[in-house]
Amino acid sequence: MGKIKLGRSRFAAVAGAVALVSSSLILQTTSSNAASGKILVIDSEFNHKTLDPQREFEDGGNMMDRAIYDTLLTFKGSDASRPVPSLALSYKANADSTVFTFKLRKSARFSDGTKLTSADVVYSLDRLKNIQGNPSSLMAGLTATATDPYTVVITADQPDTAVPVKVAGPEFGVVNSKLVAAHGGYALVGAVTKDKAENYLNTTSAGSGPYMLSKFSLTTEVDLVVNPKYWGPKPGYSKIVIRNVTQAVQALDVQKGVANIAIDLSPKQVDSLTGVNVTAGVSTTVFFLYSNANPQISAVTSDPNFQNAVRYALDYKALTTFAGKGSIQAAGIIPSAFQGALKPADATKQDIALAKADLAKTAYKGEPIGLRYWGGGAWEGISFDDFATVISSQLAAVGINLKLQPTPVGDALTTYRNGTDTMGLWFWGPDWPDSSNYSQNFGPGEKVGLRAGWATNAAVTKVINAVAIESNPAKRASLYRQFQLDLNQNSPFVPLIQSPAILVSTKSVIGIASNPIWKVNLTELK
Template sequence: MKHFRINKGVAALLLAGGAVFAQPVLADESDTLVIARSMDVNSLDPSRAFCDTCQFYLTAVYETLVTLAPDNKTLVPNLAENWDVNGDFTEFTFHLKDASFSDGSPVEASDVIWTFNRLKNVKGSPSFLMDGLVSAEAVDAKTVKFIVDAPNSEFLNKVSAPYTGIINADVAKGAGASAADDASEADKAESWFLENSAGSGPFMLKTYSPEAELRLARNDAYWGSAPAFAEVVVTQIQDAVGQAQALETGQVDIAMQIDADTAQSIRSPDVVTEVVPSYNFTYIGFIPGAKGMADVLTKDVRQALALAIDYDGMLDFTVGGNGAKQAAPLPNGFPGTAGLKQREQNIEKAKEMLAAAGQSDLKLVAGYPNDNIYGVDFNIMMQKVQQDFAAIGVEMELKPLTWAVWRDELGAGEWPVTAVYYAPDYYGSGQYIAYFGMIEGYPWVKRAGVGKDDLVVNPEEASLYATALASSGADSEAAYTKLGEEMMNDAIIIPLVSPNLVLAHRSDISGVRYSACCNLPLAEISRK
């Protein structure tokens, strides 16, 4: 049976005032894959990008040395055919395959070294992946050796993160990219990456229109197995209902952010949905360094606010129970989480702690992205937090923002509460310490302290993190459990919901799966 399809080659789907506009075509466009999602792109530069959309884009365009198998735990070869690690996890040697970039030039050790140095020195959001890298050398054209400054049992896992995808160094340098020590200032290539790509992956960037459309074209010179689709179009549809409607009518092939409740409302026999647990989570973050908050948002006050939240009710309120609670900023199922005790609401204790701190009439402002992430509407989520805080006498003003404004105001400390989300970059708990840990120089210390790191730094965490990275197995897991407990005690990052993930696609699409490193592996998807 034939059905009407949308013009995927020109304007797959645009939303304006809640209406859907599309241009019909007569030609068969089965060679194009259309994906609906609310795009959260902050950059398309591999060294600066840091978002869910970025994950599957970078995975499709730039290849990593190793990647994650479908079991979401096992590392398998990618650009590296094999690797060696010394006994104390300080030296890592990779032996490269005979791969080539999209311009036909070979992927060599020099490209790998340049990519990792640039990732480290640009000092973008994913630069923490290269923390501790002190030496990178080419043993020969196809062998590269890295040395880190201290034992790091997660370095292999780190290089499966999509942000470590290897860049064609010569092409990028020609566009103004730099891997030098001063790359954070000298590198001028970010805007170039919004219009071009320089990877070895099965796809290349075709066009990008911010908050509208991301379009990929098949790399016809790809050295590996060719992907099934000549073109992939990611089109902006912000809400779950809109995505579901587009999926049911055949306007899109895959919808990435349908929540479980919306999935139950889909009646089309041409749509397949599967609900699976995820490692993703949404959270609120406290910012004691925000303007006027240094003597207000103390640890006792933060802990009281954490006690005010109705975590069970939050699950029902946001995702209709289709998810899980999460104790610390370590995803359920990751090393160290089995021994953590879930947070529980305690209104009376919260009130007592606020009174003891002299903050019974506390007034806060929460600035957060106005978006729907993993089927969680952030406005609904924050309304629930607002209600829970009101139960202990805390007034909180909600300030939904565009992503661009949110990023600017976050760095300036404009408000003391925010809400964000996190998806894993690889399988391993170390990344959460490197991002959320209250360790000097780490990303969330800078966010929460806003230049006053002493407000939030927890010296115990640095020692525990070193222990975790210097060990493996049970010893490492025990250290991560203690780190989780410390981060819970800090009460800076408060996970609210770990939503189940809905895989939703047309019935003629196969190969759709959830990846803990790469979100949605586009090269594995085909049409039946």
């Protein structure tokens, strides 16, 4: 076979053809993007497991479902404490916060044009309750009924002042009941086995929100397109593309303008960025330390003097410096944004002399005390390994010798929830944005209290019981403050910091605000 020889002119022709084909291909690619209209690209580290509103419980899923499904009430901007009207134009509660009546707007329609009525709301809330999924506990003790096509009544078994903020959560997103039922949905008792609509809701949305689901993935990309039948103002973008991207790549994408918003950057990463907007807020995530109060787990850590020594040995200012710009000391276990949060002046302050004195009252002889935490894990840009190391060095200064126990998250969660760790470093993000979420979990004998071996404390329990039935906002706030001051002095818990919440966006994005429930409200972006 002879060799192929290209003459100069033939070579030029081939090169020209290649250039022509290449440029046409590039033009085709570009035009296919341009034809798509105004697109918003968001980089995020995916953590959602589903977009079925009654099953999802992760902040990534919250962000997406907030744009697809409307709720009775909602939050605006970065505020997650004062619900505002959404599907419900108004609501009223009875005196003891056991009956909540919501009046629905009549103009709301689902994306297929069907009218949204109280039957859809009741179906969605029943499904949330009976499906026994991750967020079902939010409906514990609550019952929804429809008194007419545009009135919904939620009844609580016990006084529950948190109902208005609970129903603003995306888990309470209202689905098109007929459509969902036609695709395997089941809302009544027995839904745990009979409901088969999850896969349908991961491919096709059935909501009344400004956007509809057009592409779903757990690992690559979720696309939302504008809902042409939306009853409210037209949203700012015709399409929103949310991509699963690692932190390091997010920083590059947003600087290059390939992504409009980067969700998960740490304060240290943000410091080095240029030409972008940074929206800094304080997260509602509280990192805390505990010393197990159960003498059967540890005679040392269960001693209140040891717990106080830990409390006063810590340098809280150094901890916020470690956590990065935007973080603050957690004055109490309830985050600063919520009702009854403590003021910075109420926060525990470092007192080395007091810490040493308290430690001297114990039988502790310097033996290693295990501190369990999520090894290799990070939350909101804060590495548990680094955080534990900082804490260990601070406690060593007063003579407390910690044995760091970094543990894979699954194992660490198991021992933490079993209450068998001597000391633990954890965080708490609210299940619903209300202080009651903390009083119902961190008290003696409550869920997290028991994890820290804290079974009884009559005084604190009295405050918790009082706040549970108190509907006066000022009195509730006062009781929450009392609860936290007690916790700061007489409990195994030491609130440490509230982590920073940072959103980085290109200059073109308008209306961005960091929200603790859904990170960013996609429907507010212009």
